[in-house]
Amino acid sequence: MTSVVTLAILEIFTLFALGALARRLGYLQDADLSRWSRLGVDFLLPGLAFHTITQNLDPVRLRAMWIAPLIAVGMFGVGALVGEFTRPRHAPYSDPFSRTFRHLCAMNNYSYLPIVIIQRLWGGPALADFFIFNLGSEIGFWTLGVALFGQRNHRAALRQILSPNVIAILLAVTLCLLGWHVRIPRLVTDVSAWLGAGAIPLLVLLVGGSMYPPPRLRHKAALARIAVLRLALIPAINIAILHALPLEPGLRRIAFVVALMPSAVMSVILARQYDGDPEFAAETAVVTTVLSILTVPLALGWLL
Numbered sequence: 001m002t003s004v005v006t007l008a009i010l011e012i013f014t015l016f017a018l019g020a021l022a023r024r025l026g027y028l029q030d031a032d033l034s035r036w037s038r039l040g041v042d043f044l045l046p047g048l049a050f051h052t053i054t055q056n057l058d059p060v061r062l063r064a065m066w067i068a069p070l071i072a073v074g075m076f077g078v079g080a081l082v083g084e085f086t087r088p089r090h091a092p093y094s095d096p097f098s099r100t101f102r103h104l105c106a107m108n109n110y111s112y113l114p115i116v117i118i119q120r121l122w123g124g125p126a127l128a129d130f131f132i133f134n135l136g137s138e139i140g141f142w143t144l145g146v147a148l149f150g151q152r153n154h155r156a157a158l159r160q161i162l163s164p165n166v167i168a169i170l171l172a173v174t175l176c177l178l179g180w181h182v183r184i185p186r187l188v189t190d191v192s193a194w195l196g197a198g199a200i201p202l203l204v205l206l207v208g209g210s211m212y213p214p215p216r217l218r219h220k221a222a223l224a225r226i227a228v229l230r231l232a233l234i235p236a237i238n239i240a241i242l243h244a245l246p247l248e249p250g251l252r253r254i255a256f257v258v259a260l261m262p263s264a265v266m267s268v269i270l271a272r273q274y275d276g277d278p279e280f281a282a283e284t285a286v287v288t289t290v291l292s293i294l295t296v297p298l299a300l301g302w303l304l
Contacts, residue, residue, distance in 0.1 A: 005297040008120040012113060012204055013293060019208025028209040040203040046168035047195025048115075049131045053172035054181040055189070056124035057132075062177065064248040065129055069136025071242070071255055072110070076140040078241070079106035079234045080148060086229060088222060100267075100276035101222065103148040104284050105229055109264040110137035112203050114257050117296075122253075130254050131169050137258070138166050141266070149274035207265050211289075215282040222280070223287055226263075230288050231295045235259045239303065256303050260296050262288035 022028045028036075083105025087098045111134065119127050142161050175181045217223060238259040242252055263284045271281040 004121060005117060005300045006293075008117045009293050009296060012116055015201060015204040016208035016211065016289075019205035019210075020212035022205065023209040023212040028206075033206055033210050036202065037206050040199055040206065042164045044195050044199035044202060045111075046164045047192040048199040049134075049165055049196075050168040050172045051189065051192035051196045052124055053128045053131055053169065054175055054184055054192075055128075057128035057173070057176050057181075058125070059176045059179065061129065062132070062173070065132045065251060067247075068129070068133040068251055068254075069139065071245075071247075071251075072133050072136030072258065073140040073144070074241075075238045075255070075259055076106050076137070076144055078238050079108070079230075080144060082229060082234050082237070083148070086225070094277070096271075096275055097219075097222075097277040097280055099149050100271050100278075100280050101226060103145060103270070103276065104226055104263050104267055104281060105234060106148055107141055107145045107264055107267055108230065108258070108261040109285075109289070110134065110141070110258050110261060111264075112200060112207065113261055113292075114254075115200055116204075117257055117300075118254060122250075126250060126254065129250055132173065133251070133254055133258065135166060135169055138163065141264075145267075145270060146274060149270065149276050210265055210268070211282075211286050215279055215286060217283055217287075219280065219283075223283055226284055227288055227291055230263055230284070231260075231291055235299065253304060257300065260292075260299050262292040 019028070080102065083102035086105065087101040089098055114130060115127065118130050139161055172181070175184065239256060242255050242259070245252075247255070263281070265282075265285045268278050268281040268285060270276065272278040
C-alpha cells in the first residue's frame with residue numbers, strides 16, 4: 001500500500017517539476033497560468049467528474065454516500081477551530097497574515113492530489129464516490145474558506161459554488177438516481193472521457209508552474225507551526241473522529257486521504273482576492289506539498 005501511494009505522490013511531483021521547468025523556460029507565463037487553469041477547472045475537470053460518476057457510480061451506493069458532503073464540510077470546520085486557537089495575533093504578524101493562517105489550517109488540497117491517489121489505489125468506483133464527497137469540499141471552500149478571511153460576500157460565494165464542476169457532479173448524480181445514466185449517448189460518454197483524461201495532468205502541471213520561482217520563506221517559525229498543524233495535528237483529530245463515526249469503509253478511506261492532504265494552491269488566489277497574505281499562502285502550499293511526499297504515504301500505509 002505504501003509503495004503504491006508513494007508512486008502516486010512521485011508521479012504528481014514529477015508533473016510539478018515539469019510545470020516548474022516549463023515556467024522557467026518561458027513556456028508558461030503568469031497570464032497562461034490563470035487562463036489554462038480556468039480551462040482545466042471549467043471544462044476538463046467537469047468532464048472527468050461526469051464520466052467517472054455516470055460510468056462507475058452504483059445508484060444503490062448513494063444511500064451510503066449522502067453523508068459524505070457533510071463529513072467534508074465538518075473536516076474543514078475542525079481545521080478552522082484549530083486555526084482560530086493557534087493563529088498568531090502578536091507582532092510582527094499582521095491581521096491579514098493571521099487570517100490567512102486560520103484559513104490555511106481549515107482548507108487543504110481537497111481536489112487534485114486526492115484524485116490521483118484514489119484513482120491509483122481503488123479505481124473508478126472509488127473515484128465516483130470521491131466526487132460526491134467533493135461536493136461538500138467545494139461548498140466548504142467557497143463559504144467557510146472565504147469567511148475565514150473576514151469576508152461576507154454570499155453572492156460571490158454562491159457563484160463559485162455553482163461552478164461547472166459542481167453542476168457536472170449534480171447532473172451526473174441525478175442521471176444515476178433516475179437510472180438514465182445507461183442511456184447517455186456514446187458521443188457524450190466519449191467526449192467527457194477525452195476531457196477527463198487531460199484534466200489532472202494539465203492542472204498539476206499548472207500547479208507546478210505556479211510554484212516557480214519558489215517563494216521566500218519569511219516566517220520560518222509560523223511555517224513550521226502550520227506544517228505540523230496541517231500535516232499532523234488536524235489530520236489526527238479528523239481521523240480520530242472518522243474512526244468513531246459509523247461510516248461505510250469505502251467512504252472512510254476516501255475521507256482519510258482527503259484529511260491528509262497539504263495546503264491548496266487555490267488558497268493563494270483567495271488570499272490575494274480577499275485581502276489575506278498571498279505570499280504566506282504560497283509558502284505554505286510549497287512547504288506542505290513537499291513534506292507530504294513523506295507524510296501521506298506513511299500515514300496511509302498505517303491507516304489502510
